[in-house]
Amino acid sequence: MANILWYIEMFVAFFCLLLFFHWCRNRHSSVINWPVVGMLPGLLQNAPNVHEYTTQLLQNTGGTGEFKGPWFTNMDFVITFDPMNIHHILSRNFSNYPKGPEFQEIFDPLGDGIFNSDSDLWRYQRKLMQSMMKNGKFELFLEKVARGKLEKGLIPVLDHVSSMGIEVDLQDVFQRYTFDTVCLMTLGFDPNCLSIEFPKVTHVKAFDQIEKSIFYRHIVPANFWKLQRWLQIGEEKKLSNAIKVFDEFVYKCISSKQEELSRSSLTQKLEEGKFDLLTAYIEQEGVETDQSDGFPKSKQFLRDTMLTFLAAGRDTVSAGLTWFLWLVSTHPSVEAKILEEIRENLVINKENSHWEMNDLDQLVYLHGAICESLRLFPPLPFQHKHAVQSDTLPSGHHISARTRLMLSLYSLGRVENIWGKDCSEFKPERWISEQGRIVHVPSYKFLTFNAGPRSCLGKDMSFIQMKIVASTIIWNYHVQVVEDHPVLPSRSVVLHMKHGLKVKVTKRSEASTIL
Secondary structure (H helix, E strand, O other), X not given: OHXXXXXXXXXXXXXXXXXXXXXXXXXXXXXXXXXXXXOHHHHHHOHHHHHHXXXXXXHHOOXXXXXXXXXXXXXXXXXXXXXXXXXXXXXXXXXHOOOOHXXXXXXXXXOOOHHHOOHHHHHHHHHHHHHHHOOHHHHHHHHHHHHHHHHHHHHHHHHHHHHHOOEEEHHHHHHHHHHHHHHHHHHOOOOOOOXXXXXOOHHHHHHHHHHHHHHHHHHOOHHHHHHHHHHOOHHXXXXXXXXXXXXXXXXXXXXXXXXXXXXXXXXXXXXXXXXXXXXXXXXXXXXXXXXXXXXXXXXXXXXXXXXXXXXXXXXXXXXXXXXXXXXXXXXXXXXXXXXXXXXXXXXXXXXXXXXXXXXXXXXXXXXXXXXXXXXXXXXXXXXXXXXXXXXEOOOOOEEOOOOEEEEEHHHXXXXXXXXXXXXXXXXXXXXXXXXXXXXXXXXXXXXXXXXXXXXXXXXXXXXXXXXXXXXXXXXXXXXXXXXXXXXXXXXXXXXXXXXOOEXXXXXXOOOOOOO
């Protein structure tokens, strides 16, 4: 027994000595690759500010670096913000860089939706989704839903908090607004999350938990979270419970829609102004037949597809709006220019004036300000890829087969070679040409809406929603961030604010409401 203890003590002493020498050798490095545990300690230590930490590391390595995880954990990956590497990965050699099996494992709560699929299944879903979203009836329905939720949700809530002089979490308001609108556009159902009562909605909280758990899977070894999943403990137990709650909500909506459609003519349901995507999918897919296009059709397929729409429509737009309003409220000169542009281009000299879709195209400075906000705070701050075959990136880095890659969108927005030495500043003017038009920036440099064959189909819809909400709020209200309120990114796969955005809202006395 004494001999065993002696061997253990000698091993521990040797291991500590090895760590000490390794630390001495790397003490001037920006990140330490420890024996056994790799770079994981540095990642965990900097998890609260992981995006700034990643940006600093990549700047020190010229834009591309390698992360080494603990031994035998399969956590190694290459990370880059080099725009030429990004262009190569997303466009020039697209077929070699799918999402990959590790991505699909981490994001398995999303099922086989377009966000989580590759190859033929992805192409099939993209073609189907494109046909839906380019339909004129859907665009009309989007306008109807956005205007209706402004009139019955957002404006009453902001009027209420303004008149009461109370603080409000604007991030919570935007999440409620976008969840209501995306449910209406996707499921044809209004959960009425946005009202002056601020009701607690269990399936919305469940969705938030799903996001947190997916991010957790990014920063711990896969074997660890898989063990938690098998034992149903810790974060994985929370995830399982959240999925059950949210699935109950989605499946109930699907069943109700199928029953509704069985009782009436589909042509009546798809009349102008009633083009929700679930109805359109049921019509086009023939869900009950289980045989079109070689892909199985079921409630599971509808669940995965609708969940993808809900995730994209709720979180990306609400996160984008939150950071945008914070930036505008802390830059008075930008706010003044947006106000002047609205005054000049929207009809404001009549009571109960309304914006039209075409009017939004005239708000060039507002568009530039939104782009600038999305550059600095992209709603999805990183992106995964997986190398099928070995390759060499334009930067000269060799990529072995089955290597995981991560693209840092957050860091890409802070590259001096692209955006200049003032890249950390909020300057909408950088997006506007001398002729007063929006400056085109290649998608591999401004990656918020992805690039290449997987470019975001909802880009135009996202801009429309953000312009509608932003112009309405800025024209009708002055937003002031509560003093000393901490503004930090949350630890999530979506770039939310960790503590929300606490503000006070004051109604502009001279403004007539624009809807």
